[in-house]
Every structure is written in C-alpha cells, then in structure tokens.
Amino acid sequence: MKIDIDADIRKAKTIPSKFYHSLKIYKKLKTLFARSWQFIGDANLLENNNVHPGILLDGMVDEPYLLTKDKGKIRCLSNVCTHRGNILCSESCESKTLVCGYHGRQFEIDGSMKFMPEFENVTNFPNKEDNLPVIEMEAWKNLIFITNEKKCNLSELIAPMAKRLDWLPVGEFQYKPELSRTYKVNANWALYCDNYLEGFHIPFVHKGLNKELEYENYSTQGIDNTVLQIGIGKDGENAFDIPHDHEDYGKNIAAYYFFLFPNMMFNFYPWGLSINVVKPKSPEYTEIDYFSYVWKEELMDKGAGADLDKVELEDEDIVESVQKGVKSNFYDRGRYSPKREIGVHYFHSLLQKYYK
Numbered sequence: 001m002k003i004d005i006d007a008d009i010r011k012a013k014t015i016p017s018k019f020y021h022s023l024k025i026y027k028k029l030k031t032l033f034a035r036s037w038q039f040i041g042d043a044n045l046l047e048n049n050n051v052h053p054g055i056l057l058d059g060m061v062d063e064p065y066l067l068t069k070d071k072g073k074i075r076c077l078s079n080v081c082t083h084r085g086n087i088l089c090s091e092s093c094e095s096k097t098l099v100c101g102y103h104g105r106q107f108e109i110d111g112s113m114k115f116m117p118e119f120e121n122v123t124n125f126p127n128k129e130d131n132l133p134v135i136e137m138e139a140w141k142n143l144i145f146i147t148n149e150k151k152c153n154l155s156e157l158i159a160p161m162a163k164r165l166d167w168l169p170v171g172e173f174q175y176k177p178e179l180s181r182t183y184k185v186n187a188n189w190a191l192y193c194d195n196y197l198e199g200f201h202i203p204f205v206h207k208g209l210n211k212e213l214e215y216e217n218y219s220t221q222g223i224d225n226t227v228l229q230i231g232i233g234k235d236g237e238n239a240f241d242i243p244h245d246h247e248d249y250g251k252n253i254a255a256y257y258f259f260l261f262p263n264m265m266f267n268f269y270p271w272g273l274s275i276n277v278v279k280p281k282s283p284e285y286t287e288i289d290y291f292s293y294v295w296k297e298e299l300m301d302k303g304a305g306a307d308l309d310k311v312e313l314e315d316e317d318i319v320e321s322v323q324k325g326v327k328s329n330f331y332d333r334g335r336y337s338p339k340r341e342i343g344v345h346y347f348h349s350l351l352q353k354y355y356k
C-alpha cells in the first residue's frame, strides 16, 4: 500500500483506512518499529536487582533484552543464549553470573561468555560471537530508551522536548507503580495515536477536561519527528510555574503533550509526568503502558492532569468506535481541519516517510 499524504494540509486526505486493519500492513511495520527508540523504564528498575529481562515491543518487534548492572554501569544485552537460542533469564534477579537453563552456558554480567560444558575440541571457541550482543541504549535524565536498529541518537529524537523542558527536574520525579497501569484497547495502534494528536475532540469527548482548558488557545505543532500540543488552563486551574527567562513564561500552561514518533507520549503536568507507550499487539488490538512519575503530589487532583483514567476511558471508547467505522466498505479517507488536525497530518506524513 502506498501512503500519499499531501504536504499541504488543505489538499491532503487522511491515511487509507486499510492501514488500520490489514494484517499485511501491520506485519510490514516491524521494520519501522525496530528502528525506533522505545522507553522501557528508569534506572530504578535495577535498584534491587542487577538483572532485569524484558521484551522490546512484545507483539511487534519481539526482541528479548536484558538490562544488567555491574559496578554501577547499566548495560542492555540480548537475552538470547548464543548457543542454541534459549531465553537466558525469565525474571528479575540478583546474580553474579547468567546461566542458561538449557545446556549450562555461563556469561558474565557484562555479557562475555565465561564457561560452556562439553565443548572441548571445538575450534575457534570461544570467540566474540559467543558473547551476548549489546543492544543500543541511551538515557534522558534517568529515563532509559533502547532500540533494535539504531538509526539516530536518542538526543536527536528528544531534542524538541529536552530543549523546551530542560528546566524541569525530571530526574527527581518519583516513579509510582501504584499509579501506573496497562490499558487494553480494541483498536489499531495508529488510530489511538491519531486521536491523541488532536485537541479537536476535547469539547465533544472530554466534557470534564474541556472545563479545565481554554479550547481556543490549545496549540499544536509538528517538528523533527515530534508533535507538541500545549494546553492552556483556565484561570485558577493548576499551571506550571515557568522560569522568567523561558519562552513560555507568562502563559498559563496546564499541560505539555509531547508525542515522539512513532508511539510514545510524554505528558507533563504541574504534578509530574505521565508517559504512555502505545504497544501494537495485532492489527486491531493495542495496549497502552502508563508510567506515572510524580513531582508535586499535592497538585494531582486538579486541572488537566487530574482524572487521567476517566479521560483515557473516554478516548478508548471513541477509538474503538472508529475502529469499527474504518472497516466499512463505504469509508476510506477523510480530510483534515487545517486548524485542529495539524498533529494528525504530521503523524501521517511521518508514516508516509518511514513506512516502506
């Protein structure tokens, strides 16, 4: 399928609807996601254990990885044994050595192969290929990102966000597992992103949130693989206390919503940060991992950043309704509002650029 999104939003049509349900298209997205940076958690994952396994985008990229910490250094390694491919570690633990449960191959915490039983007389063994491969990992503040196939530095992807919000002490925000959760949505991952990328639906779908925000002053811009939406709070609602020398000083900002292509959302509120990772599971099923990082707990119950659960469920309902609509024989492509759908148009243009 060819995606042809006119660069001029006034002329453009939205993505052909089969993008949202075709298995063939879904499978081809693996390359795009394998090349993206993905947020996986923060340095505290290795606070109590020095070994922490995971799967990079389970259901899309499916890459088993292993975070390890050795003498203060965090590494990301492949979690696949270099002998015959068994998964090395299945749960977080504290360990000095990694031992494969299949035939007993042992690795150091830094990934180098240490011992293999019954391998006498094997030529050219061990060599570099017997060590666990390193997976690219970079961090912003204490937030960890990995990628399966590095195409750019993380700093390039997060530049617009890092520049705008460098003044926030994100490293001091506390991760709250009790406020973090996974939502399950019966819709395509990109429909979920489309919906996130416009404030157009707020007065219709989020009547509560609409009371907190100045709809007329809601702004959206797409730049360098990022979409930034800024919500201006009504008078008296919680807003950021922005430094004097900052470009946003004087504005009553209730929320900065950063979308990092293709599937991550960094939502900054006066109380802290809610990170949403959109995980495609199948063409019509998606999971959204919510990670909550609290800065000022006393600000959580008011403003655009309050009641996130209610807003999420309202979004899920509408997105699941659209999922049914986009499969209709009578719907294919729509048009964009040049004023309100800049973010959706920008996202679709990026899909056109990176979907091969």
Ligand code: FES
Pocket: 081, 082, 083, 084, 085, 086, 100, 101, 102, 103, 104, 105
């Ligand atoms: S697969 Fe790991 S030792 Fe054989």
Ligand SMILES: [Fe+2]
Pocket: 195, 196, 201, 205, 206, 311, 315
């Ligand atoms: Fe919404």
